[in-house]
Amino acid sequence: QFADDPKRSERFSLEAAGLFLDYSKNRITDETIRLLLDLARARKVAERRDAMFAGEKINVSEGRAVLHVALRAERGERYLADGKDVVPDVHAVLDQMAAFSDQVRSGAWKGHSGKRIRNIINVGIGGSYLGPEMAFRALRTFADPSLTVRFVANVDGADFAKATQGLDPHETLFIIASKTFTTLETMTNAAAARKWVLDAIRAEQGIARHFVALSTNAEAVRAFGIDAANMFGFWDWVGGRYSMDSAIGLSTMIAVGPDNFRALLAGFHAMDQHFRTAPLERNMPALMGLLTVWYNNFFGAQTLGVMPYAADLARFPAYLQQLQMESNGKHVDLAGKPLDVQTGPVIWGEPGTDGQHSFYQLIHQGTKLIPCDLIGFCRPLSPLADQHDLLMANLIAQAEALAFGKTAEELAAEGSHPAQTPFRVCEGNRPTNVILAEQLTPHALGGLVALYEHSVFTQGAIWGIDSFDQWGVELGKALAKRIIPELAHGAEPALAHDSSTNALIRRYRSLRGMA
Ligand code: F6P
Numbered sequence: 001q002f003a004d005d006p007k008r009s010e011r012f013s014l015e016a017a018g019l020f021l022d023y024s025k026n027r028i029t030d031e032t033i034r035l036l037l038d039l040a041r042a043r044k045v046a047e048r049r050d051a052m053f054a055g056e057k058i059n060v061s062e063g064r065a066v067l068h069v070a071l072r073a074e075r076g077e078r079y080l081a082d083g084k085d086v087v088p089d090v091h092a093v094l095d096q097m098a099a100f101s102d103q104v105r106s107g108a109w110k111g112h113s114g115k116r117i118r119n120i121i122n123v124g125i126g127g128s129y130l131g132p133e134m135a136f137r138a139l140r141t142f143a144d145p146s147l148t149v150r151f152v153a154n155v156d157g158a159d160f161a162k163a164t165q166g167l168d169p170h171e172t173l174f175i176i177a178s179k180t181f182t183t184l185e186t187m188t189n190a191a192a193a194r195k196w197v198l199d200a201i202r203a204e205q206g207i208a209r210h211f212v213a214l215s216t217n218a219e220a221v222r223a224f225g226i227d228a229a230n231m232f233g234f235w236d237w238v239g240g241r242y243s244m245d246s247a248i249g250l251s252t253m254i255a256v257g258p259d260n261f262r263a264l265l266a267g268f269h270a271m272d273q274h275f276r277t278a279p280l281e282r283n284m285p286a287l288m289g290l291l292t293v294w295y296n297n298f299f300g301a302q303t304l305g306v307m308p309y310a311a312d313l314a315r316f317p318a319y320l321q322q323l324q325m326e327s328n329g330k331h332v333d334l335a336g337k338p339l340d341v342q343t344g345p346v347i348w349g350e351p352g353t354d355g356q357h358s359f360y361q362l363i364h365q366g367t368k369l370i371p372c373d374l375i376g377f378c379r380p381l382s383p384l385a386d387q388h389d390l391l392m393a394n395l396i397a398q399a400e401a402l403a404f405g406k407t408a409e410e411l412a413a414e415g416s417h418p419a420q421t422p423f424r425v426c427e428g429n430r431p432t433n434v435i436l437a438e439q440l441t442p443h444a445l446g447g448l449v450a451l452y453e454h455s456v457f458t459q460g461a462i463w464g465i466d467s468f469d470q471w472g473v474e475l476g477k478a479l480a481k482r483i484i485p486e487l488a489h490g491a492e493p494a495l496a497h498d499s500s501t502n503a504l505i506r507r508y509r510s511l512r513g514m515a
Contacts, residue, residue: 001029002403016284017270017447022434025403026291026371027299033281036290039462040280045289048461049454053276055080055237059468060334066468067235068242068453069276072268072446081237089235094265097232097250098258100212104173105144105257112206115170119148121163122251123193124177125185126322128214129153131244131449132177134319135252135264138312138445141381143255151251152193155185160192169200169210176213177248179240181220184477190224214247239468241322242453245446260442267446275454285451288373288433289458295371295431296345296459305363305372306349309395310440313375317349320452327456327467334464343463349373353394364402364426371431374399375448379439395434402430489514 002008002024012024012033040046051058055065070079073087080086103109107116122132133151136143143149150163164172174193178186197210204225212230213221216238221231232247244252245268253261271285280286295301304324306317328344350358352374363370376395380388405428411421435451437444460467486493486505492514495502 014282014284014287016274016278017267017450018437018444019271019284019447019451020436021284021288022399022436023287023291025399026294026431026433027429028291028294032294033287033290036294037280039293040286040290040458043462043464045286045458045461046280049275049457052457053079055082055086059239059466061336061466061469061471064468065237066239066242067237068239068245069272071234071238071243071245072265072272072450074269081235086235086237093232093234093247094262097247097253098261100232101250101254101258101261104254105147109173110209111170111172112201112203112209113170115168117171117173118146119150119167119172120175120251120254121150121152121167121172121193122175122177123152123186123189124175124214124248125153125183126326127240127243128177128179128183128186128248130241130315130319130322132249132251134313134315135244135249135445136255137315138310138440139252139256139260139264139442140312142257142260142442144257147255149251149255152189153185155188157192160189160196164193164196169197172197172210174211175251176211176215176221176224176226177250178214179216179234179238179243179248181213181215181217181224184480187224194225212250214250240470241326244319244449256442264442264446267441267443267448268450269446270443271447271450271454275450285454286458288451288455289462291371291431291433292345292455292459293462295369296342299369300342301345301369301371303346303348303368303370305370306347307352307355307372307374307398308349309352309374309376309391311351312381312440314351316375316448317347319449320349321347323452324456326470326473328460328463328465329472330460330463330465330467332465334466339463339465341463343465344459352398353391356394356398360398363430364405369430371433372402373433373435375435377437377440377444381440399432399434401426402428402432404428405430487512 009022009024013022052066053069055067057063058066065081067079067081070086071090073079075091077087078085104117109117111117129151136149152160152163176190207225208227208230211226213226214232215221216234216236218231222228232250234246238246245265275285292304306320308316324347325344330343332338374395376392405426408421408425411424416424456467487508495505
């Protein structure tokens with residue numbers, strides 16, 4: 001394809017919101033794109049997008065609007081949920097967050113004993129954790145170095161122990177982040193945090209100086225003992241995995257400051273505007289979504305690799321796992337009918353170049369087709385001799401190697417030992433998207449996250465699924481609730497599970513020294 005068409009890279013690349021996408025190294029022709037666009041039209045992707053922006057209740061199984069795009073709307077724009085413009089409320093919370101962040105950053109907000117807050121611990125899981133942690137790491141160089149920012153998500157006590165290790169409770173602020181304020185892991189860790197602080201400050205009334213909440217559930221926040229004045233709200237039209245730019249981003253804002261947080265929102269907004277207005281054939285998230293559908297449904301590819309060539313984006317694949325897999329891991333359509341097509345692929349990845357010395361072998365020469373997104377930034381934030389050139393040379397080289405491979409003839413011409421040649425042949429034709437931005441700034445990060453959000457949306461629209469519910473995670477939660485008392489000390493309870501589950505419970509009890 002490249003040999004026949006010197007303009008291929010020009011034709012199959014585009015820019016939007018400060019991001020450049022080269023999708024020329026995919027298994028596509030003009031006809032492929034034409035047919036994928038026909039598919040998008042037949043599945044009414046643009047109409048569904050417009051319905052989302054219009055605040056229609058496109059989360060049908062929960063009867064909710066899906067309006068995360070309103071979280072980054074500029075003052076004066078209008079987004080309606082149930083006929084009410086939500087943008088003034090969004091900005092009221094952003095202003096409240098900014099005022100609070102300024103107080104913490106300046107030292108004006110003090111702990112109960114009058115000490116300055118130096119440590120921020122976000123307690124939350126899923127969408128109330130992955131985005132903030134990813135963003136904090138990604139924007140490390142923009143963060144106030146005098147603040148320690150940590151995260152507790154896992155109900156394993158080890159996570160809490162590690163997050164609080166070496167910290168002074170008198171100087172620590174906990175942010176309890178939970179949309180529902182009922183999530184078992186978060187509520188359990190929040191209670192541990194409360195005890196950890198109270199053991200040090202020994203004054204109930206001091207809790208208000210050490211705890212704030214991010215939630216949609218004001219009642220539960222009050223019941224936990226957090227003052228309503230210390231609550232930052234959001235709304236049921238914000239899905240957990242779409243909430244890092246809502247109040248859930250408070251830890252990010254405290255770390256990088258309100259101006260940088262606004263730049264992050266501006267990056268989201270720029271990509272939103274592009275997704276909303278660009279024709280599908282020049283629409284970056286729509287094209288990325290269609291390419292994911294292409295490999296998922298027409299080549300049987302099971303996974304999509306996302307490899308950021310940026311150590312600071314180390315948690316981006318984990319963030320995308322929830323965004324993509326919780327959104328599009330669905331088995332019925334919008335009418336509740338079983339689907340006869342494959343839905344969301346498995347998302348995985350690690351930063352390049354680390355992955356090159358680990359699992360890239362399988363991508364180059366294995367028997368599975370693994371499309372990959374390679375993400376890079378042209379100007380380093382931590383320049384070190386010529387190391388950034390080395391990093392980016394590797395990104396560009398991997399895309400080239402995966403696409404063009406190496407033939408037996410080329411190897412022979414290079415003097416490869418004939419016995420080794422079959423092992424060294426790389427077939428090539430392995431697809432990649434290359435996404436480049438100038439620098440990993442807050443604006444670029446916002447654009448990148450919104451790019452994937454809208455790509456996920458496009459995929460969901462093609463499959464005709466509800467990308468905004470997550471009923472599948474409920475069963476495990478319910479079963480865990482039933483098992484919790486069965487693991488408690490005391491005589492063995494009557495166990496009525498299957499033989500495997502019963503045996504696992506008994507083994508656990510026995511190794512914990514219970515009857
Ligand atoms: O169990 C899945 C989930 O509901 C996610 O969708 C959500 O992001 C996470 O749990 C945390 O929920 P919450 O913010 O309500 O604690």
